[in-house]
Amino acid sequence: MGSIITLSIVQSALELGFIYSLVALALFISFTILNIADLSTDGCFTLGCAVCATLTIAGHPVLGLFAAMGAGAVSGFVTAFLQTKMGIESILAGIIVNTGLYTINIAAMGFASNLNLFGCDSIFTWGKEHIGGTWYTLLIVAIIVIVIGFLVSLFLNTRLGLSIRATGDNPDMVRASSINTKLMITIGLCLSNSLTGLSGGLLAQYQKSCDINLGTGMVTIALASLIIGETLIGKGSIWCRILGVVLGSCLYRFIVAIALRFDVPPEALKLVSAIIVAIAIGLPYLKRQFHLYQTKRAARVKNQKYIDEILVQESKGKEGQR
Secondary structure (H helix, E strand, O other): OOOOOOOOHHHHHHHHHHHHHHHHHHHHHHHHHOOOOOOOOOHHHHHHHHHHHHHHHHHHHHHHHHHHHHHHHHHHHHHHHHHHOOOOHHHHHHHHHHHHHHHHHHOOOOOOOEEEEEOOOOOOHHHHHHHOOOHHHHHHHHHHHHHHHHHHHHHHHHHHHHHHHHHHHHHHHHHHHHOOOHHHHHHHHHHHHHHHHHHHHHHHHHHHHEEEEOOHHHHHHHHHHHHHHHHHHOOHHHHHHEEEEEEHHHHHHHHHHHHHHHHHHHHHHHHHHHHHHHHHHHHHHHHHHHHHHHHHHHHHHHHHHHHHHHHHHHHHHHHHHH
């Protein structure tokens, strides 16, 4: 086990886990809070990556991160507009936006399929110069995720945040309370997609490159992280659930890192992700079924003992009569 899990693997898994946790947090807002299946996540992640990479190459790495968030918010607004103003189902709206984003992403990259950021300044090169050591990258992404998680937790407990949460729980009741559910959906999707864009921007600066197909399967990765986090932490306060999302993302990266150590081909990682999602989603159901099986088995054993006792008593009664 020591040769499988090394310090460098732990460090890399934590770094990627924190970066991808922003996408899982975005899915937490759209899927768990708003009850909307936003399938534009793949394209939105690449959009944030492309926008941030372009501005980083131009010499504006910090501005690139904020621009990535802004681009993601615009993507979320378009998705919400298709749902609320044009009556398109959320799944179809996400597919439409995701399809259209391919052209926008490649245009943001200067109509190139990939961008190279080697030699460009980024927040990580700044961290290397001012923080030093070998853990500066993890420190930077951890601080960003902690700050974002804290702000999202505060926001979801404000009056506006509670309205967004209520919209996902019972839109009819919220509508009867004179709250604009369409506006709540728009704000929620803009917020969630801005986090997806920020995650893409951080990944671009982290791996010093951007590829047009980088966001493929991002929904699966985020869903796996979200389900793993909910399985570990359960449903408690907003802050605990956000913490579970981050832990789930890090644990998912650990699983992927261990799979790579067992020489799993990189092209099979999508299959590994699908298996992880299936296990994570089905695990609570399997636990309930196993508990139900144990309860039924205990009841059968108890009934059988009761029947045996009756049979023994009847047998003793017959022997006494003889």
